[in-house]
Amino acid sequence: MNLPLAAIWGQDPGSGALIGYLVGAFILGVVMMVAMTKMPTRGRKPSVWIATFASGFFYFLFWIWPSPINRGPSDLPVGFSEKVGFGLQDALPKVANIAIILTAFLLGLGIYSLLHVHLGRLFKKQKDWQFSLILVVSMVLMIIFGYWDWMQRQFNDPDLLLAKMDNWGFVNYSFDLLFDGLLQQMDAAMFSMIAFFILSAAYRAFRIKSIEATVLMASALIMILSIMGAVDMVYSNMIDSMTGGDPGHFLNDAKITAVASWVKNTMQVPALRALEFGVGLGALAMGLRLWLGLEKGGVS
Template identity: 55%
Template sequence: MFLAQVDPSLNFWNAPTGTTEWFLKVGLGLLIGFGLFFGLMSVPTNLRRPVVAAFTFVSGLFYVLFWLWPAPIGREDGTKPLNAVEGVGFWLSDALPKVANFTNILAAFMLGLGVFSVLKIHLGKIAKQQKDWGFSIVLLTCIVLMVAFGYWDWNLRTFGADSAKLDNPTYWHFANYMQDLLFDGLLQQMDAGMFSVIAFYILSAAYRAFRIRSIEATILLAAALIMMLSLMGAIGYLWDQKALGDASPFIANFKLKEVAGWIKDNVQTPAIRGIDFGVGIGALAMGMRLWLSLEKQGQS
């Protein structure tokens, strides 16, 4: 067993279980973690910002270095770096999975807070018998049932005597059936139900958007009409094959398939790429402002 089981080779970041080095590293990790936690809590509010800024910078710097530092070429397990530059490259690539795990650890802590929020709001609603408190009972019951049967099912599949056979429903226990009913039978179906509702919403939104109110809406309507017609097999066949089948090369440009393709390749795709470029550059600028702590959060 390792500190991080994803990486079985030994390096600065892990150690074999039970050895003094392992205990030392675990202890040191806990000490640093709790030290940082309590240290940050006890820092006066006006000093918290620079401390957070320093942490943000160091965390960001790791990824900047990871992407920009020359990567070791043809590295094999159990070899030493050629020089100091490669040494840093080795260290960075060894550290990456561990640094990424910090995010997972934080997310696990935060999930607890999220669940606490859900419980607090809905238990409060039930206690005060506020409007629609019945739905809160359903929600909390579902959470408890999902957790209980999900864990029971996982336990049977992982540690059960017949765990290897549980892929076959013939060998299922009560917990496996319940988990299947709750997850695949209910949750997945409700997910699919919500997803399918979108079809009706598209219809109502399209109806509002495509009314001829302005030049822009009219262009939108015309483009959408061509696209829809080009996807209708019968109409496409009648126009493209029957009406314009033997037309001259110039007239053939007016086949629905050609016009729709032109709209997609020359109007839609460049527009989307333009938007994506803008979003990408915006994200880059935002990321830089965050990394260098130039962004003053919450003061908009």
């Protein structure tokens, strides 16, 4: 089944036909966006619902319709059921691509929103405008050096010499400094601050005030000690000396790793399964409400 969309995605990069399709898609997108903006709320809600239902209906059909198994590249469908099954299977990557492209638009939306907020604060010299300036400058620098680095690698490095650091130049070092030297290090530093909060909480908040808290603390201690190899090994060796190395001895069950394994497999995993079931049922209910247009929020 050759979908009309396949004709668009199948064009050669840089060909006139592809550019024509892209311009057409852009104009259609702008027209649709303007139409949606001008549309009264009364009309907008059904439009959003129809788009949502159609998108969900494809995946619903894909899920319930018998799917061809071990299909070869030259296999042809026989009968209506197989034709639909083949068609759905062929359409899935195209639909997934559309979903991927739509999701990628969120990045653009994020950049727009960020610039809208911070440029506004900057030009109006609102409180903490200096931070907005740093943010915008950092973003612009990262975009410039990111693209510059990418273009060098893509178009000026046919032998892929830049894969080795020895061949780097100013642009590559600058991008590495910005991305790995600054952004990623700050990212790691922010995350590592959790260690301080956890330690502070362990000292000030983790108190045995009830039976539940005692059980929680006992479990936590077992899990912590099981990760500490040195403690585990000393304790295990002690038990081994008592059992004489007999793997069938009941005292082996008192090893920290054995107790931790029991806590994980007998307590933690079933509890998590129950939670996952609950979350799954909630997601199913929410998904159905969104799909069938019963959820009123977010479409006005």
